[in-house]
Amino acid sequence: DAGVTQSPTHLIKTRGQQVTLRCSPKSGHDTVSWYQQALGQGPQFIFQYYEEEERQRGNFPDRFSGHQFPNYSSELNVNALLLGDSALYLCASSLGGGLNTEAFFGQGTRLTVV
Amino acid sequence: QKEVEQNSGPLSVPEGAIASLNCTYSDRVSQSFFWYRQYSGKSPELIMSIYSNGDKEDGRFTAQLNKASQYVSLLIRDSQPSDSATYLCAPRLSSASKIIFGSGTRLSIRP
Numbered sequence: 060d061a062g063v064t065q066s067p068t069h070l071i072k073t074r075g076q077q078v079t080l081r082c083s084p085k086s087g088h089d090t091v092s093w094y095q096q097a098l099g100q101g102p103q104f105i106f107q108y109y110e111e112e113e114r115q116r117g118n119f120p121d122r123f124s125g126h127q128f129p130n131y132s133s134e135l136n137v138n139a140l141l142l143g144d145s146a147l148y149l150c151a152s153s154l155g156g157g158l159n160t161e162a163f164f165g166q167g168t169r170l171t172v173v
Numbered sequence: 174q175k176e177v178e179q180n181s182g183p184l185s186v187p188e189g190a191i192a193s194l195n196c197t198y199s200d201r202v203s204q205s206f207f208w209y210r211q212y213s214g215k216s217p218e219l220i221m222s223i224y225s226n227g228d229k230e231d232g233r234f235t236a237q238l239n240k241a242s243q244y245v246s247l248l249i250r251d252s253q254p255s256d257s258a259t260y261l262c263a264p265r266l267s268s269a270s271k272i273i274f275g276s277g278t279r280l281s282i283r284p
Contacts, residue, residue, distance in 0.1 A: 092271065101177075101261055101274035102217065115271050149216055151272075158204045158265060159224050162272055164216040 061086055063152045063165035071171045072140050080135040080168045084152030090114075091133040092162060093125060094149040102149055108133050109155075137170075145172045176200065177275035179262050185281045192249040194278050196262030199243070205265040206238055206245045207272060210258045217261055217274075221247060252282045 064083045072078050084091050090109045094102035104117035108127035122138045131152075137144055147169050151162040178197045186192040194208075205224050209217035223229045223236040223245065235248040245264070249256055259277040266273065 090270075094274075099276070101276040104271045104273060107271055117271070147216075157270075159222070160205075160265075160270075161207065161219055161222055163219060164209075167216045 063088075063150060063163055065148075065150050065165035065168050067168060068166065069169045069171075071173060074140055074142060074172055076140050077136065077138045078140060078170060080137075080148050080150075080170070081132065082135070082150030082152075082165060083132045084150075085163055088152040088154050088163075089131050090153045090155060090160075091127060091131065092151045092153070093133070093135045094151065095119070095144075096147040096149055096167075098146075105135070140172045142172050145170060175275075176273050177262055177264060179260075179275035179278045181276060182279035183281050184278055185283055186252050188252060188254060188282055188284050190252055192252045192256065192280055192282070194247040194249075194260050194262075194280065196245045196247075196275055197243055198245070198262075198264045200264065200266050201243065203240075203243075203264040203266055205272075206236070207263040207265070208234075208236060208247045209261040209263055209274075210256075211261060211277065212258045249280075254282050254284060256280060257282045 092107040093105040096102040106116040111127045127133045150165045153160045153162040208221040211217045221236040233250045237246045261277045262275040
């Protein structure tokens with residue numbers, strides 16, 4: 060049973076460029092949440108996708124956008140990259156949105172903006 | 174006030190002892206609580222979930238929840254060097270489906 064997979068694992072981009080990160084949820088899961096984790100901080104919620112729609116959004120600018128496909132996989136797009144966007148980007152998958160639903164993380168994508 | 178507060182540590186505990194990790198949260202109606210362990214350079218790993226007041230035990234781990242005090246804790250018995258990691262407290266707000274995270278407590282188990 061495959062867990063949550065993310066690609067790529069590492070990425071280096073130049074300021075101003077655009078980046079796309081990908082996530083395949085755990086088998087049987089239909090909900091994908093994206094988080095940004097800066098060094099020494101806890102993960103910060105970016106947004107969540109369910110049934111191909113953005114269900115919730117955190118305090119991130121519109122430069123951050125996403126998509127969910129019919130097979131429940133998801134993409135995170137970041138436009139006009141800033142140095143401050145350098146972080147570990149985490150994808151978490153879960154089943155539905157119930158209060159007691161557990162979320163499981165992929166291995167993350169380490170993005171470095173230079 | 175932060176939504177989730179944790180002591181950043183480092184918390185140093187001798188091998189074999191009990192490590193106690195604490196967390197307070199601001200949303201009175203938070204219903205679900207999760208503890209994640211994160212090794213340096215790795216992604217968070219779910220180790221415990223608790224939904225009702227009281228204690229929940231799983232192996233060497235015990236989660237404790239007191240909703241009236243808005244307090245949740247994690248006890249690790251017989252601490253091992255492999256328990257050295259950052260532990261993230263993560264409540265799920267009842268008004269939304271997202272899970273939010275504290276900044277984590279760094280735990281170091283000394284031999």
